[in-house]
Amino acid sequence: MIKLTDLQGSRSIIDDLAHPFHFDIDRASRDYSWIKLTPEHRFLVIAGESTGGAYLSYGSGDFDQMPVLYVTSEGSAGKVASNLSEFLAIIVALPYWEDLLKFSGGGNLAEMRKAAELGFEIYEEEEIITSARIRLTNVLDIQEISDPIGLLHRNVESTDCTAVAEDGYQYGSLFNRFTSDDIRRWE
Structure with missing residues (x-):
């Protein structure tokens, strides 16, 4: 099992996760006091991303073994993994995971x-992603997932808590209404 301290102890791991995978451990120290969960759970912000969203481990027990919740700055939240190790495996396998949720219908x-199949092969061809993926898998014990899309879907579908804004607005699902047909229209 990969631990947060394993990541925090290496500048190159921190850098590779931040870019290109948008999992920025350095941003965990920012002010996330705006995050409230419903139902209430204790949580630890483990990373942020450049648009202001946050990744948090929540629940009881060891934070490295708790589910990972992604809270966007745009009002969506959802469970993306059962634990930190699983989330790292998902993002390394699917650097475009957020786009898959956006175009999930x-x-x-x-x-x-x-x-x-339609819109994200371009990510597989990007040298920065390929290089970062190789470096991370060589250093960390990232398990290969046979069906990362299915696993991501099951995690988001099984979301058991969400964020609530200061005004009481309950954050919506990470699943968006766009479909693969919308990708074709935007090309």
């Missing part, structure tokens, strides 16, 4: 798979 797994 409201949470349709088949739509996510179609979107992956």
Whole structure:
């Protein structure tokens, strides 16, 4: 099992996770006092991302073994992994995971798979992603996932808590209503 301290102890790991995978451990120290969970859970912000969102481990027990919740700055939140190790495996396998949720047709797994086939091969060709993926898998014990899209879908679908804004607004799902047809229209 990969621990947060394993990541924090290496500048190159921190840098590779921040760019290109948008999992910036350095941003965990920012002010996230705006995050409130419902139902209430204790949580630890483990990373942030450049648009202001945050990744947190929540629940009881060891933070490295707790589920990972992604809270966006745009009002969406959801469980993205069962623990830190699983989340790292997902983002290394699917650097475009957020786009798959965006083009999920409201949470349709088949739509996510179609979107992956249609619009995101470009990520696989980017040298920075390939290089960072190789470096991370050589240093960390990142397990290969046979069906990362299915696992991501199951995690988000099984979200058991969400964030609540200061005004009481309950954050929505990470699944968006766009479909693979929308990718074709935008090309």
